[in-house]
Amino acid sequence: MSLSAHDKELIVKVWTKISPKAAQIGGDALGRLIVVFPQTKIYFSHFADLSPSSPQIKAHGAKVLGAIGEAVSSIDNVSASLSKLSELHAYNLRVDPVNFKLLAHTLLVSLSAALGAEFTPEIHLAWDKFLAIVAAVLSEKYR
Amino acid sequence: MVHWTDEERQAITSIWAEVNVEEAGHQALTRVLVVYPWTQRYFSTFGNVSNATAIAGNHMVRAHGKRVVVALGDAIKNLDNVKATYAKLSELHSEKLHVDPENFKLLGETLIISLAAQFGAAFTPDIQAAWQKLMAVVTAALSKQYY
Numbered sequence: 001m002s003l004s005a006h007d008k009e010l011i012v013k014v015w016t017k018i019s020p021k022a023a024q025i026g027g028d029a030l031g032r033l034i035v036v037f038p039q040t041k042i043y044f045s046h047f048a049d050l051s052p053s054s055p056q057i058k059a060h061g062a063k064v065l066g067a068i069g070e071a072v073s074s075i076d077n078v079s080a081s082l083s084k085l086s087e088l089h090a091y092n093l094r095v096d097p098v099n100f101k102l103l104a105h106t107l108l109v110s111l112s113a114a115l116g117a118e119f120t121p122e123i124h125l126a127w128d129k130f131l132a133i134v135a136a137v138l139s140e141k142y143r
Numbered sequence: 144m145v146h147w148t149d150e151e152r153q154a155i156t157s158i159w160a161e162v163n164v165e166e167a168g169h170q171a172l173t174r175v176l177v178v179y180p181w182t183q184r185y186f187s188t189f190g191n192v193s194n195a196t197a198i199a200g201n202h203m204v205r206a207h208g209k210r211v212v213v214a215l216g217d218a219i220k221n222l223d224n225v226k227a228t229y230a231k232l233s234e235l236h237s238e239k240l241h242v243d244p245e246n247f248k249l250l251g252e253t254l255i256i257s258l259a260a261q262f263g264a265a266f267t268p269d270i271q272a273a274w275q276k277l278m279a280v281v282t283a284a285l286s287k288q289y290y
Binding site for chain 2 (some may be wrong): 032104117
């Protein structure tokens with residue numbers, strides 16, 4: 001599975017549009033993750049507040065979407081741009097890769113909620129593929 | 144039997160009251176066919192479903208999407224007995240339609256995303272969680288008669 005030129009265009013276009021509210025969208029996505037898939041809270045047991053409105057959850061969500069934004073700016077070489085994060089996830093965090101799919105889903109929901117009708121099926125497709133690629137890169141060094 | 148809290152029932156029925164069944168069905172099914180193009184295998188008799196524009200404009204897709212979401216309404220009216228409500232539908236999907244049950248999951252996900260597009264921030268995490276639970280219950284019920 002790879003990104004067509006058109007996919008890349010749509011991904012970058014959406015990123016440009018949402019980057020002013022990236023922190024809020026990221027926070028929203030992580031908040032949704034811990035509510036909809038409560039088992040994901042085990043990775044945040046060191047956070048004092050594990051509600052979706054928690055400042056730590058919001059900050060962490062912002063950070064995650066920020067990293068995804070970095071991958072967008074290097075969309076022709078996602079593997080290189082996420083190399084350090086890939087190592088971090090493999091050797092330190094060791095988040096089960098199934099959770100990348102769960103977060104990809106809640107991120108799509110947050111994007112959809114933010115963009116409404118502008119989150120067209122083609123844009124949904126491009127972002128679904130992109131997030132799957134990000135997930136694959138992050139799990140690349142696990143074993 | 145599935146246990147639903149009052150909040151979950153409320154989350155489901157309050158959103159459902161505002162849903163345009165034909166539009167939501169059209170959105171969700173269009174998204175499935177575009178985002179997961181291998182699902183087009185089930186629609187070879189629907190004419191042109193080979194690209195996003197064709198899919199979105201295809202009146203058979205629209206009609207079918209509506210049918211699916213109308214059936215979802217049956218589950219919502221029978222939250223305490225979705226399994227029995229869907230027994231015949233499950234058999235149909237297994238024996239006649241030969242649909243891989245993975246597709247129930249995919250449609251569930253795209254419906255959630257379509258609802259988020261319609262409702263925006265009003266589709267809160269808690270409301271989303273109730274709907275995800277509903278989609279899981281519907282998926283399980285539709286998969287029940289497969290053997």
